[in-house]
Amino acid sequence: MSAPVIHADKLVKVYQMGEQQVCALCGVSLRIERGEVVSIMGPSGSGKSTLMNILGCLDLPTSGDYTLDGEAVSELKDDQLADIRNRKVGFVFQSFNLLSRTTALANVELPLRYAGMKAGRKEQARAALDSVGLSDRMTHRPTELSGGQQQRVAIARALVNNPAIIMADEPTGNLDSKVGKEIIALLLELNRKKGTTLIIITHDPNVAAQTQRIIHLRDGLVEEV
């Protein structure tokens, strides 16, 4: 078996709350294989968001080692983290987080711009929008799209750089159940087609049930794997 795409060892994240130190993660160890579909569940305050931030390289752990796709992340500087996020992580947010001023195509193009790609950006962005079934909505602005379509644009944006993992943080939270199902189906289909590792953070047991593995968090620790 090849090296895991995510290997986290005793991740600890401590926040300073006035006098008190609160540990949001108190030693989480994880191993996620390439191509796996994993969901992370847990009540609020269990450290889900903190874990997602660290796995997505938005934040650094206080202690512990984290290797993402063969790169040791724990010791990196801000700009190096930005680079890792750009190349290896695709984010799908609950509230879509699209830039409302620009078209769907420009939104999907954005990570390629930050990657410093010069030629072929538009083609690659178009292909990504194609793969989420939005080839006829490329020049629309987010305000002209439905919630489901907006989330599809966000998914296209997440996978346009061919990242090692896609982190979806409550991707169905702002959608009705029917559209939510379509979005999850789309994510799973992309996983099957492209083999992209998929991590879904969710409250919804129905969503979690469709994944291969569920990681339960409680009080900053993994309950059962």
Add this chain to the structure above:
Amino acid sequence: MNITQAILEALESLNANRLRAGLTMLGIIIGVGAVIAMLSVGQGAQATITSAISGIGTNLLFVSSGNMTNDVRNPKPLTLADAQAMADPLVNPDVAAVAPAIQGSADVSSTSQKTRRNSIIGVTPEYFPMQNYTLTEGVFITQDQVLGQASVAVIGPTIADQLYGTHVGVVGETIRISGQPFHVIGVLASKGGSSFGNQDNRILVPISTAQVRLIHRASTNEVDQILVQTTSAATVTQATDEVSQVLRQRHRTPVGIDDFTIFSQKDVLSIATTVTGVFTIFLGGISGISLLVGGIGIMNIMLVSVTERTREIGLRKALGARRRDILLQFLTESSMLSLFGGIIGIILGWLLSLLIGRIAAATGNAFNPVVGINSILLATIFSAAVGLFFGIYPANRAASLEPVEALRYE
């Protein structure tokens, strides 16, 4: 991200908030416009005053009795003999011409018009070319008329208008100066008003006539002022020395204390240039303050914009934007604001200076505001610098946002 993309994105984002961008730019527009207009007014004033001074005549020295800086007891008056001594080409090779003059005022009337008090100047023929006077009709005073104490007068166009209602066909008329009849032999061409008084309402008579019959002094030999024309602008200093030497000898003044004052046109010019220079800096400084206020407006709006777009910044960082990408984005935006504001401001300032020129022309003061290339450059560079400077703080604030915090921001 390269600059072109950054500029495109900045334009997009400014376009999304057109009213706000416009109002922010207005601060810079007014600031730059004011700087350009005020500098042009200052430079225009300088040009006008300089040309007015040059219009008095070139290479002139004004010699008068008394000393303005030191207290001199009983200064000797200047006399016609002093003037003659100065004119000696063997002693004073750098003196081209000498024109003594005496000035006073007297009641002037014509047969039809009531008397008015007017400025009377007694002159010699050399006076006319030195003062760059030209005539619309008639002739100048001649040497014969000076020698013969002739009752003739050359009058300014304003005087002609006052006395006869016209300044055409006045030659041959008789005016009365202090009740004595004078024959009008010439009418001066208009020179317009200047900072040295209106030159159009003068009456010029032969100096001898004035000394004997109009302007009474202790001695009929006395003159008020001697104008000296030097051979060229380069010899002003030598001529000043020569003339001083002549007067020191003739007046027998102790070494170091002169009882006369020589004022060269260079002195007048340099004083005027200094004054208008200070005036320009003063105007520019005041309008510069409004540019500064405009810059603070940019900073204010950029700070609002950073706060408003915290989530967007967080998202961009999550997608892989580095610190300098965000920095570039916001700096470009603030520079665009100030650059566009600056360009529009230059046009506004230019229009404003044209308008000021028109108003000045309409009110009879020929005055031409000059929009110099250096004031345009100054305003452009200054406004771009203002945009950059006041953009740095907000942009830095945006760039140092933590992605996690920024994404969570509502």
